[in-house]
Amino acid sequence: MIGGNPNDFLDRVYSCQDTIYIYKGIKYWFQGYMPDSNTVHMEVIQYQPANNKEIWSHDATTIEQCKQAFIDAPLFGGKTFWGVEQDIEWVDD
Numbered sequence: 001m002i003g004g005n006p007n008d009f010l011d012r013v014y015s016c017q018d019t020i021y022i023y024k025g026i027k028y029w030f031q032g033y034m035p036d037s038n039t040v041h042m043e044v045i046q047y048q049p050a051n052n053k054e055i056w057s058h059d060a061t062t063i064e065q066c067k068q069a070f071i072d073a074p075l076f077g078g079k080t081f082w083g084v085e086q087d088i089e090w091v092d093d
Contacts, residue, residue: 004090006081013042014067020047022089023076028055032066042066044075 001009012019016032027048035041043057058069076084 001085002087002089006085006088009085009088009090010067010071010081013070014063016040016042016063020091022091023084023087027091030070032063040066042070044070 009019009021013030013032016034019030021028021030026046029045029047030042031045032040032042038061039059040061040063041057041059044055046053046055056070056073056075058066058073060066060069071081074080076088081088
């Protein structure tokens with residue numbers, strides 16, 4: 001991972017912190033939250049160039065389930081996080 005440690009990045013995902021990352025020149029915004037006491041929601045939105053398009057979202061009953069869904073999702077040109085983590089740039093702006 002460019003600009004950070006991939007395990008630290010996933011810790012941020014686990015804690016549902018807003019996180020910005022770049023993959024293939026496109027900036028994405030990850031966020032997670034609990035819409036109610038029984039649901040965890042995580043999502044990735046294309047941030048720049050702006051189009052407010054939701055790239056991925058997942059609802060589950062635990063944060064761990066959502067985190068694993070993020071890791072397993074083919075969000076990166078059909079590849080998963082661990083397949084491309086060396087090409088992801090973690091930025092905070």
